[in-house]
Structure formats: structure tokens, C-alpha cells
Amino acid sequence: MSQLIVENIRKSFHKKTVLDDISFTVEDGEFVSLLGPSGSGKSTLFHLIGGLYEPDSGDFYLDGKKITGKRGSISYTPQSPSLFPWRTVLKNIMLGSELFGKPDEQEARVMLEKAGLGGYENAYPHQLSGGMRQRVAFVRSLLSPQSFICLDEPFSALDELTRLEMQKWLLAIWGQNRRSVLFITHSIEEAIFLSDRIIVLSSNPATLKREFKIPFPRPREEDILLTEEFLKWKKEIYQELKVLQ
Amino acid sequence: MHKVIKAGWRPLLVIILLFIIWELSSTFFEIPSWLLPAPSEIWQEGVAGWPNYHHHIWSTIQLTVIGFSIGCIVGLMVAIALHLMPRVREAFYPLMILSQNIPIIVLAPLLVIWFGFGMMPKIIVITLVCFFPIAVSAVDGFRQTSQELIHYMKMAGASKGQIFLKLELPHALPSLFSGLKISATYSVMGAVISEWLGANRGIGVYMTLASSSFRTDRVFVAIFMIMILCMLFFLVIISLEKLFIKWRPKGEGNSK
Known part of the structure; x- marks a missing residue:
């Protein structure tokens, strides 16, 4: 709502x-x-x-x-993906909920799988292509509270x-x-x-x-x-x- | 291992060549050994004299580690304070730079007058040379955090503390490690200088004794010991850097 x-x-x-x-x-x-x-x-x-x-x-x-x-x-996604380079994909997408103290790793993994990013949980942003980074950024928005x-x-x-x-x-x-x-x-x-x-x-x-x-x-x-x-x-x-x- | 040999053979060759030229010229020009001993003589003294000086090395290492740790903590705290309080930064940053313009050689005897011959003045000297590179590199690292990421964090509702801990601090790590590398080598120098002032043990003491009795070979042993110690500290920092910063893309700032 x-x-x-x-x-x-x-x-x-x-x-x-x-x-x-x-x-x-x-x-x-x-x-x-x-x-x-x-x-x-x-x-x-x-x-x-x-x-x-x-x-x-x-x-x-x-x-x-x-x-x-x-x-x-x-929940906002800027023009550039704005991912944190020192965080893995999984950690990046949990950032939004982490700020409010309730990261749900299970949900994050399920979401990554749905988004076609399964298997990239532990990759760092610099290892991904531009399109994939945008996907990660969008999944991060979806997972934000x-x-x-x-x-x-x-x-x-x-x-x-x-x-x-x-x-x-x-x-x-x-x-x-x-x-x-x-x-x-x-x-x-x-x-x-x-x-x-x-x-x-x-x-x-x-x-x-x-x-x-x-x-x-x-x-x-x-x-x-x-x-x-x-x-x-x-x-x-x-x-x-x-x-x- | 193969990689190390591949990357390291050039500098190693240069160093070996340098030693060969040195060795040959000291025999060829018959340079007296109190003026400039040949590398072979230095080596002999280094091996034979080990029982006489190893406690000096140990003492210097101890002093360096203690001083470096305190310097790091002070430097990092200063950096965080300056970063989180911009007004304070404006007021104190020039003072911090000025503190580096005081010649340590002049300051050191004063510190002995104020604090005596104990550990205190020595640790102050090392802290003083160590904290500055760390503080400056950390402050720069904090400040260079991408505005975009800060905007993102702010709009996501992050508090000032969260922005610092989750964004600015990890962002400053690579820069901080550059400062740590400089400080690590400075701290050995700082330790040796502080030992000149008055101590009963340490490479600095060994060096003063050697030069005042014209044992130039021992002076060179001391010099090489200092170099090796610097290298060791540097290596420790590099390994820590590799441990902490795994995310950096290859080829970018891969300092060696």
C-alpha cells in the first residue's frame, strides 16, 4: 500500500x-x-x-x-547503480534493510534467485557488467523496507x-x-x-x-x-x- | 613463488650488481675499512657480532611496535574527530601540519628534559612521526567518499553514524593503508632517533657506540638492520591490507 x-x-x-x-x-x-x-x-x-x-x-x-x-x-535508485564496492552483491542488497536493523538474508537470497542473479551472491560489484549492477541496484530497492x-x-x-x-x-x-x-x-x-x-x-x-x-x-x-x-x-x-x- | 621470482629478479639483480661494484671498488681503490668497509666485511661483522647486538634489535622492535600502535590509534582518533566535526577540522588542521614542521631532532632532547630517559619521550617521538600520515590519509579517505553514495545513504534514511560506519570508514580503508605504510617505515626511524637521545639498548644505541669508536662496519650492520626492519613492518602492513581489502579490482592500486 x-x-x-x-x-x-x-x-x-x-x-x-x-x-x-x-x-x-x-x-x-x-x-x-x-x-x-x-x-x-x-x-x-x-x-x-x-x-x-x-x-x-x-x-x-x-x-x-x-x-x-x-x-x-x-526507496531510491540513482542514475548510476551506486553499489558499495567493498560489499558483495548479497551484502549490497541487504543494505537498505540493514539501516533499519532487520536484514533478512533468506529473503535476499530468494530475491536474487528470482532476479536471475543466483550464483552471484558473493561477487563484488566490479566483477559484474553494467546491466547486472543495475539489476542488483534495483533488487536492493525492492528489498528496502x-x-x-x-x-x-x-x-x-x-x-x-x-x-x-x-x-x-x-x-x-x-x-x-x-x-x-x-x-x-x-x-x-x-x-x-x-x-x-x-x-x-x-x-x-x-x-x-x-x-x-x-x-x-x-x-x-x-x-x-x-x-x-x-x-x-x-x-x-x-x-x-x-x-x- | 614462481611469480615472485618473475617479478622480483630485476630489482634483485640491481642490488646484487651494486654490492659487486661496491666490493670490487673497495679492494681496487684500497679504501680503508674505517672509512667504507666492503660488503663482505659488513656481512662478517653482521654474522659474528650477532650475540652482541641481537638484544638491541629486539628492544628496537618492541619500541617500534608500541610507538606505532599508539601512533595509529592517535592518528585514527584525530582523523575521526576532525572528520565528524568540520569546525574543529578548520581550527586544528593547520596546527596538525605545523606539528610536522618541528624538527624531531630538536624536539627530542626537549622531550628528554621534560619526561626523563624512560619510555615516555621515545614513544612521544614515534607517535609524533606516525600519527600524521595516518591522520591525513584517513581524513582524505573520509572526505573523498563519493557524493553519490552519500546521497543514496541519506535518502535511504541512514543516520550520521551509519553513514560513517557503513560508508565513509570502509571507503577510507585503502587510503588509510597508504598512510599506514608510510607510518610503518617512519616508526622504525622514529625509534632509532629516539634511542640516540639516551637509552641503554636499541639499534640507535648500538649505532652511536659504533660510530664513536670508528667501527664503521657496525654502523653499516645497523643501517642494514634498520632497512630490514622497515621492510618487515611494511610487509606486515601489506599483508593486513590484502586481508582487509579483498574487494579491490585487480590492477587498480595493487601496490607492491
Whole structure:
């Protein structure tokens, strides 16, 4: 159970407005993507939700509770996997729960197995490929005690083929235990393929531009990437983004 | 073992060559042995004189280990304090650097005046030369922790203590070990210098006695003993490093 409400968030740095009156809601079990050009303040929004800084005005509510400026309420995966190089894969994914004093090694092992990372429990991050590191980082989010997950362009550093592989993997894993996910991306295809809903942001300052409800049924297969309907969505969103520039 | 030979034959060859040139030139130029003894003479004295000086070595090792341990603890505590209290760091960091500009040779006799001929002034000297590399390397290690990982920890709800223990401390370990390696070799030097001041045992004492009686061969025995001790301490630190830092990718900072 987790529903995130973002309410009239404004934030500026050095008199430059980065986020201007952002409001939206992520329902329980929903997969929502924030789509916008690079540098449109998407990551800043995550930092605000995570409580790293406070917004100038506006509030965040998680399950009705105000979490503005409160750290540790969401589970966050940054752009780079941010794994601890001295910890093994198993130790890395247990970090989140370790901070709150109840690491469950059994659960972690089961999760690794499900995520297709069985056998890598004792590997160190530098021994893994980029895609695998991202998988580990995502499993770490899933195992964190917070139920709301924020993913910040997790696949942006990967090559095209690995990317598609990872998107399918993410959908499969997510399908097993439907957490609410807020996903940042600047790839239109990625957003359509993964999300229930896409929120398009403009840049400088970021404002909420438009919302698209993506009707493809789940579980989704990669065939939909080539369907007429997919292209139609892509075109529509593309035009929306083009208008922004 | 094969690997060691493969990697080590070049430096070994250079050292052997150096000794051969030394040996040949001392016979060829007929250098008197009180001025510069040949390696063979030094070796002879080293073997024959063992019963006369081994207790000195033992005493120096003891002093070094005690001084080094205290220096490490002080250095690490100073580093942690400076890191966790940025204001304190601003205030005391310059003082810490200044403390290293005091010539030990000048300070040492003063310490004897203040603390007498016992262990105390000697340990202070070693601690003083040891703590600095450790403190500086640890502080740098703490501070260079990737901002990304700190952000991650903060957003995950980690407390300041958790960030330090789970992130900054392990992150600083490789850097800390660089400091430990420097300190380990310094500590032997520190021990020898402190023994010059006034002691009844130790390589420093043996060295002073040898040089004042023009037993240059013994001076060289002492020099080689100091070198071997430094190497041994260095090796101990390297093995500890390997034990503690297993996660480092090969070829990255694999110091040898």
C-alpha cells in the first residue's frame, strides 16, 4: 500500500526556478514515468521527495502522511547503480534493510534467485557488467523496507540491446510484486513500454505539461514495441516534447 | 613463488650488481675499512657480532611496535574527530601540519628534559612521526567518499553514524593503508632517533657506540638492520591490507 501525492512543488536554486508548481499523484501499484528533456530538474524532484533538500513550497504525502523533508521514506535508485564496492552483491542488497536493523538474508537470497542473479551472491560489484549492477541496484530497492520506489534513469548508461533486456527484466520483476514506481527517463519508448501513465515535463523551469495514460495490457511483451498503436503513442508524445523545445 | 621470482629478479639483480661494484671498488681503490668497509666485511661483522647486538634489535622492535600502535590509534582518533566535526577540522588542521614542521631532532632532547630517559619521550617521538600520515590519509579517505553514495545513504534514511560506519570508514580503508605504510617505515626511524637521545639498548644505541669508536662496519650492520626492519613492518602492513581489502579490482592500486 503506497500512494504518493506531489502537491504544488516549487524549488529554485540561486534564484533560478527549477521546478515550478509540480503536482501529480502516483496510485498504489502504479508505474508512472516522468518524461522530460535532460536537465529539466527531474532528478531534483527525486532529491526533494527523498528529503535531501526541502522544497520552497508545496508538500509530499505518502499514504496520506506528510513526508516533506523527511529522509528514508522512499526507496531510491540513482542514475548510476551506486553499489558499495567493498560489499558483495548479497551484502549490497541487504543494505537498505540493514539501516533499519532487520536484514533478512533468506529473503535476499530468494530475491536474487528470482532476479536471475543466483550464483552471484558473493561477487563484488566490479566483477559484474553494467546491466547486472543495475539489476542488483534495483533488487536492493525492492528489498528496502520502504514500499515506494523511485528510479532515476536507471538504464541511461546501458547500450540499446542491454537496455531492452533490462526493461523486460524490470517488467517481469515488477509484475511479481507490483510496488508503486516513479520512474525518470528521457526515452519516450522506454516510458511507453514500461508505464501505466506518463507525465511529460517541460524544462527551464520544469512544469507539468501533459499526462498520457498508456492502455497496453500487462504483462507486456516486447512485440508491442512494433505495433501501430505503440508508434501512434510515440508520435503523440514526441510532438508534445517538440512543442516544449 | 614462481611469480615472485618473475617479478622480483630485476630489482634483485640491481642490488646484487651494486654490492659487486661496491666490493670490487673497495679492494681496487684500497679504501680503508674505517672509512667504507666492503660488503663482505659488513656481512662478517653482521654474522659474528650477532650475540652482541641481537638484544638491541629486539628492544628496537618492541619500541617500534608500541610507538606505532599508539601512533595509529592517535592518528585514527584525530582523523575521526576532525572528520565528524568540520569546525574543529578548520581550527586544528593547520596546527596538525605545523606539528610536522618541528624538527624531531630538536624536539627530542626537549622531550628528554621534560619526561626523563624512560619510555615516555621515545614513544612521544614515534607517535609524533606516525600519527600524521595516518591522520591525513584517513581524513582524505573520509572526505573523498563519493557524493553519490552519500546521497543514496541519506535518502535511504541512514543516520550520521551509519553513514560513517557503513560508508565513509570502509571507503577510507585503502587510503588509510597508504598512510599506514608510510607510518610503518617512519616508526622504525622514529625509534632509532629516539634511542640516540639516551637509552641503554636499541639499534640507535648500538649505532652511536659504533660510530664513536670508528667501527664503521657496525654502523653499516645497523643501517642494514634498520632497512630490514622497515621492510618487515611494511610487509606486515601489506599483508593486513590484502586481508582487509579483498574487494579491490585487480590492477587498480595493487601496490607492491
